[in-house]
Amino acid sequence: GQQLNQSPQSMFIQEGEDVSMNCTSSSIFNTWLWYKQDPGEGPVLLIALYKAGELTSNGRLTAQFGITRKDSFLNISASIPSDVGIYFCAGPRDTDKLIFGTGTRLQVFP
Amino acid sequence: ETGVTQTPRHLVMGMTNKKSLKCEQHLGHNAMYWYKQSAKKPLELMFVYNFKEQTENNSVPSRFSPECPNSSHLFLHLHTLQPEDSALYLCASSLRWGLAGVGSYNEQFFGPGTRLTVL
Numbered sequence: 755g756q757q758l759n760q761s762p763q764s765m766f767i768q769e770g771e772d773v774s775m776n777c778t779s780s781s782i783f784n785t786w787l788w789y790k791q792d793p794g795e796g797p798v799l800l801i802a803l804y805k806a807g808e809l810t811s812n813g814r815l816t817a818q819f820g821i822t823r824k825d826s827f828l829n830i831s832a833s834i835p836s837d838v839g840i841y842f843c844a845g846p847r848d849t850d851k852l853i854f855g856t857g858t859r860l861q862v863f864p
Numbered sequence: 865e866t867g868v869t870q871t872p873r874h875l876v877m878g879m880t881n882k883k884s885l886k887c888e889q890h891l892g893h894n895a896m897y898w899y900k901q902s903a904k905k906p907l908e909l910m911f912v913y914n915f916k917e918q919t920e921n922n923s924v925p926s927r928f929s930p931e932c933p934n935s936s937h938l939f940l941h942l943h944t945l946q947p948e949d950s951a952l953y954l955c956a957s958s959l960r961w962g963l964a965g966v967g968s969y970n971e972q973f974f975g976p977g978t979r980l981t982v983l
Contacts, residue, residue, distance in 0.1 A: 796868075796954050796976045798974070799973065842907070852970065855906065
């Protein structure tokens with residue numbers, strides 16, 4: 755079945771550094787979503803991508819829909835302590851369901 | 865404010881108790897979901913409701929019983945749970961495909977979750 759692999763599993767970075775993470779699929783997706791989950795809270799939608807090659811920004815966050823439609827990338831520039839959390843990618847399975855990646859846990863040190 | 869609320873935020877229950885989790889969405893969506901999130905595991909879809917009709921039961925044990933009285937409310941009734949059922953239970957909602965335009969039907973919005981501990 756479909757599965758989404760995220761890498762890295764965890765990152766420990768210094769405040770101010772840039773962050774890159776990616777998500778790969780065994781099959782083609784026509785939508786990629788990126789979520790962030792703070793400890794003890796539900797995931798919050800950050801960016802939605804709908805077209806291969808699309809590059810979309812949300813503040814310091816930039817996400818790209820890979821040309822092969824089997825991957826997506828999320829970059830965070832100039833990280834700050836509140837960027838701490840778990841970042842999930844997600845893609846559609848059937849018309850109304852999502853499959854989620856395993857998550858990238860980000861820790862930012864001052 | 866996410867537009868999706870869940871109560872209670874925390875729940876501790878014994879294995880013989882009966883309790884219910886509640887979810888309410890204020891976004892005008894017509895699909896609602898229950899997910900289970902355990903430590904170090906991907907989000908697990910439990911149930912899907914479209915227009916109050918259950919369209920997915922992802923092999924969930926019968927000790928979990930969902931109820932969707934209308935498109936804005938979703939419940940998860942819990943009965944004789946096991947300690948391994950301890951997890952964060954998340955509710956989400958979305959606009960059903962075909963009614964929202966290209967792409968937006970995939971966007972699910974989550975509530976803050978209920979942290980459940982079964983003793």
